[in-house]
Amino acid sequence: MRSKKDDRKKTTGKRLWVYIGKSKKLLLTAFLFSVIGNTMGVFTPLLMGKAIDKIAGAGKVDFPALRTLLLLMLLLYLVSSLFQWFMSVLSNKASNNTVRELRGDAFCKLNKLPVSYFDRHPHGDIISRLTNDIDSISDGIFQGITQIMSSVVIITGSFVFMMIISPLITLGVILVTPLCFFLASFIAKHSRRMFRMQSSLTGELNGYAEEIIENQKLVMAFGYEEKVAAHFKEQNEKLYRAGQKAQWYSSLTNPTTRLVNNIAYVLVTVAGGILSLAGRLSVGNIASFLTYSNQFAKPINEITAVASQIQAAFASAERVFALLDEEEELDRAEPFEELAECQGNVEFCNVYFSYKKELPLIENFNLKVKKGSTIAIVGPTGSGKTTLVNLLMRFYELDGGHILIDDKDILHVRKDELRKSIGMVLQESWLISGTVAENIAYGRKEVSREEIVNAAKAVKAHGFIMRLRDGYDTIIEEDGRNLSQGQKQLLTIARVLIMDPPMLILDEATSSIDTRTEIKIQEAFLKMMKGRTSFVIAHRLSTIKEADTILVLKNGNIVEQGDHKELLRKKGFYYTLYHSQFSS
Numbered sequence: 001m002r003s004k005k006d007d008r009k010k011t012t013g014k015r016l017w018v019y020i021g022k023s024k025k026l027l028l029t030a031f032l033f034s035v036i037g038n039t040m041g042v043f044t045p046l047l048m049g050k051a052i053d054k055i056a057g058a059g060k061v062d063f064p065a066l067r068t069l070l071l072l073m074l075l076l077y078l079v080s081s082l083f084q085w086f087m088s089v090l091s092n093k094a095s096n097n098t099v100r101e102l103r104g105d106a107f108c109k110l111n112k113l114p115v116s117y118f119d120r121h122p123h124g125d126i127i128s129r130l131t132n133d134i135d136s137i138s139d140g141i142f143q144g145i146t147q148i149m150s151s152v153v154i155i156t157g158s159f160v161f162m163m164i165i166s167p168l169i170t171l172g173v174i175l176v177t178p179l180c181f182f183l184a185s186f187i188a189k190h191s192r193r194m195f196r197m198q199s200s201l202t203g204e205l206n207g208y209a210e211e212i213i214e215n216q217k218l219v220m221a222f223g224y225e226e227k228v229a230a231h232f233k234e235q236n237e238k239l240y241r242a243g244q245k246a247q248w249y250s251s252l253t254n255p256t257t258r259l260v261n262n263i264a265y266v267l268v269t270v271a272g273g274i275l276s277l278a279g280r281l282s283v284g285n286i287a288s289f290l291t292y293s294n295q296f297a298k299p300i301n302e303i304t305a306v307a308s309q310i311q312a313a314f315a316s317a318e319r320v321f322a323l324l325d326e327e328e329e330l331d332r333a334e335p336f337e338e339l340a341e342c343q344g345n346v347e348f349c350n351v352y353f354s355y356k357k358e359l360p361l362i363e364n365f366n367l368k369v370k371k372g373s374t375i376a377i378v379g380p381t382g383s384g385k386t387t388l389v390n391l392l393m394r395f396y397e398l399d400g401g402h403i404l405i406d407d408k409d410i411l412h413v414r415k416d417e418l419r420k421s422i423g424m425v426l427q428e429s430w431l432i433s434g435t436v437a438e439n440i441a442y443g444r445k446e447v448s449r450e451e452i453v454n455a456a457k458a459v460k461a462h463g464f465i466m467r468l469r470d471g472y473d474t475i476i477e478e479d480g481r482n483l484s485q486g487q488k489q490l491l492t493i494a495r496v497l498i499m500d501p502p503m504l505i506l507d508e509a510t511s512s513i514d515t516r517t518e519i520k521i522q523e524a525f526l527k528m529m530k531g532r533t534s535f536v537i538a539h540r541l542s543t544i545k546e547a548d549t550i551l552v553l554k555n556g557n558i559v560e561q562g563d564h565k566e567l568l569r570k571k572g573f574y575y576t577l578y579h580s581q582f583s584s
């Protein structure tokens, strides 16, 4: 009965082969070079035997024949090395092509995965699949391909010549070979499990390291350095042990097969000696045969040596294919709807949603928003404010109900069209490494410098940009480290302004921004909100007071809805919230 593991191994191999097969021409040429190069190499022991036989004894040396044979051998060695080098270059190229394709597909896949995938997997682990695992596949493929190509020719050639010299001793050599294969595959089976564990632990460790590097200030502020170091040490230790075990198993392969082969080598020598005494083999024949039997065993030994690398490559390929097999985010369902000329009327109808099935969050949520109006969303922490905007952006799929924009269910609208219609400014500003101008222009394809400057002026960011070292061409360091929180937010507002979307999602900053910048941001928000349907996760009284509707959320449900005055008059949950959070 075939086990699931066997199936998985087979499919991984087949799938890897689909990628390798894309460099078919390169591989065929490499194989041809390997055949030529190694065939030449295979002839040399025969010539060597003949050369030895030309030295029959003291004073009985056929010098002219010896010289010709030696020159021929030299030529064969030279040409053979040249072809083998070509083969190595070509198979290296094929291996690089393969991993380039695989890495490209894996990276494209990331853009198609739902946000929930990134919630479930540590980012370091995802990066590890794209880097460490792909490198391991590359090493395994290169070693595997070059080894297999040479081995096929060397094994076949040596076998033919051994048969020509002595079929009887050849039979003995052949009988020992399956023993080597058996030993090698037995060990490989064990090491593969260990390599799989090693890859997965590397991913975990990367995830942890990334988390700590991202939150280094937090670690320092809370004096967590020792705990962090201890946890890392523990994880690192686990990885070390897995690596050691994998290497221990795989390191057994080569010496074990070598031992078997050496025994065979000794037996060949003894058998050759006996046949020579019986006058059935010359000394030259024995020398040639010994070289052939060594050549015959060598690739088998080497294959078993690269077997561990191939095992590691398979274990890594499984992880990369697991990423490629992840279910993609659904783009849109039939019938398709266009969202051109979007007005910005939004409706939530009987919406149900939870991040985890066992923890219901939003249940039977209903809301109707007229185009151009401002909705302030307030509520205690964890009440579902961000979740609502996540659903509107379709970062997560609903468990039930519908969200309509201009009476069109967003499930039937192309996601890029939907997301382009909604400008988003969040507290944690999304900046890319690039220039200030590139960051402002990020949401649209062709934007002139004039438009960029106008947008920056409109949100009052122009002044501080001009004070930066290279103005609009200043490079923003990773995550905008060289900018203040307020400056980053002004840039993201300018970016949304350039996109000119009919709807907005704004998350007002709670972190302390100096009063002048805060006023600037507030003005920029107000300017942008004019005429656009806006959902504001509101933390400021001024926004809340001016909103057309305030949504008061609690545990994923609207508990109150109305404008500021109405809600205060009710003296309900908003009233309490207002007095605890907003009124001074």
Ligand SMILES: Nc1ncnc2c1ncn2[C@@H]1O[C@H](COP(=O)(O)OP(=O)(O)OP(=O)(O)O)[C@@H](O)[C@H]1O
Pocket: 119, 355, 356, 361, 379, 380, 381, 382, 383, 384, 385, 386, 387, 388
């Ligand atoms: N990616 C996620 N996976 C699982 N649970 C989540 C996820 N994001 C949020 N939650 C949970 O959903 C609930 C609502 O979270 P949400 O972020 O919408 O609240 P919020 O009102 O925006 O809070 P805050 O004001 O603190 O930002 C919380 O209980 C939170 O723990």
